[in-house]
Amino acid sequence: MSTTVDVLYLARLREAFGTAGEALALPAATGVTVADVLALLRARGGAWAAELAEGRAIRIAVNQTMVAHDAPVRAGDEFAVLPPVTGG
Amino acid sequence: MTVRVQTADFDVGREIAALRAGDARVGAVASFVGTVRDVNDAAAVTTLTLEHYPGMTEKALEAIVAEARQRFDILDALVVHRVGELKPTDQIVLVVVTGAHRDTAFDACRFLMDYLKTKAPFWKKEDTPDGARWVDARASDDEAAARW
Numbered sequence: 001m002s003t004t005v006d007v008l009y010l011a012r013l014r015e016a017f018g019t020a021g022e023a024l025a026l027p028a029a030t031g032v033t034v035a036d037v038l039a040l041l042r043a044r045g046g047a048w049a050a051e052l053a054e055g056r057a058i059r060i061a062v063n064q065t066m067v068a069h070d071a072p073v074r075a076g077d078e079f080a081v082l083p084p085v086t087g088g
Numbered sequence: 089m090t091v092r093v094q095t096a097d098f099d100v101g102r103e104i105a106a107l108r109a110g111d112a113r114v115g116a117v118a119s120f121v122g123t124v125r126d127v128n129d130a131a132a133v134t135t136l137t138l139e140h141y142p143g144m145t146e147k148a149l150e151a152i153v154a155e156a157r158q159r160f161d162i163l164d165a166l167v168v169h170r171v172g173e174l175k176p177t178d179q180i181v182l183v184v185v186t187g188a189h190r191d192t193a194f195d196a197c198r199f200l201m202d203y204l205k206t207k208a209p210f211w212k213k214e215d216t217p218d219g220a221r222w223v224d225a226r227a228s229d230d231e232a233a234a235r236w
Contacts, residue, residue: 011211012222057127057225061209064144079143079229087138087169087210088122088179088201 003029005073006038008080013058016047026075034060035069037079057084090151090165093140095172098182107166108186113230114163118193119184120201126176128214128223135215138171139181144210145169152203156220167200169210186187199236206233 008021026032027040038060042052052058054058059079062073073079090107100121108114124136153165170184183200187193212223 008141010141010209011213015222061144063143064141064147080144082141082209083211083222085209086208086212086223086225087140087208088205 002028003075005075005077005079007037007041008078010080010082012083013051013081016051024079025068028074029075032073033069034067034073034079037073038069041081052081059081059084090166091146091153091169093142093145093149093169093171094169097170098168100182102178103168103182104184105167107164107184111163111186112168112214113188114186116187116190116193117184118187118190118197119182120133120197121179122177122181123202124174124180125178131214131216131218133176133214133216136174136176136178136180137213137215138169138174139211140169140171141209148208152200152207155203156185156196159199160185160187160192162192162196165196165200167204169204169208171210171212173190202229202233202236 004023004025007024009017009019015021018057027036038052042049061082062071063078094214104117104119108117120222153167156165163186166184170180174180183197185193185196206229214221214223
C-alpha cells in the first residue's frame with residue numbers, strides 16, 4: 001500500500017525548488033494534516049523554508065480542491081503547492 | 089455552460105454566435121476580452137507565458153461559472169483562457185454571458201472576471217529586457233473579487 005503523497009510545485013515554486021514534484025513519504029500512517037506536510041518540507045531549510053515560511057501567500061490544493069491547513073492528507077493524495085494566482 | 093483552456097487563439101465573434109445560437113430568450117450578450125499589454129510595472133514585456141494546473145484549473149473555472157449561474161439570472165456563460173507563450177496584443181481570456189436583460193449579463197460577466205483573476209489557478213511569467221519574472225498577485229484584484 002502506498003504511504004506517499006504526490007506533491008506538485010506549480011509556477012514560481014517549481015523554479016524555486018528546481019522540481020515539478022515528488023513522491024513524499026508521509027510522517028505517519030494516519031492523522032496527517034496539510035500543516036504537517038508543510039512542516040516536513042520547511043524542515044529542509046533553504047528555498048523550502050523561505051518559500052513556505054508562515055505568512056507567505058501559499059495555497060494548498062489536495063486532490064485539486066483548495067483546502068485549509070488543518071485538512072487531512074492521506075496516502076495517494078495529490079498535494080499541490082500553489083503561488084498566488086495571476087491569470088485573466 | 090462551457091469552459092476551455094487552450095493554447096490556440098479564439099475568434100470572439102464565432103464564440104458569441106455559438107453561445108447564443110438559436111436561443112430566442114437571449115436579449116443581452118455581455119463579453120470581456122483580456123489582452124497582453126507591452127508594459128507592466130514600468131517594464132517592457134516582450135513575451136507573456138501563461139501556466140495552469142491541468143485538471144484543477146478547468147474544475148475551478150467550472151465552479152466559478154456555476155457560482156455565477158446561481159447568483160445571476162443568466163441563460164448561459166462561456167470562459168476561454170489561453171495558456172502558453174503569448175505576445176503583446178494577443179488575446180488571453182474571453183468571458184461571454186447571455187441573459188434576457190443587460191443588467192444581469194453585465195454583472196455576471198464582471199463577477200466571472202473578478203473571480204477568475206483571484207480563484208482560478210493560472211500564473212503569468214513575463215520576459216522583460218531585465219530578464220524573466222513571475223507576475224505578483226495584486227491586492228486590487230482581491231478587492232475587486234471581495235465586492236461580490
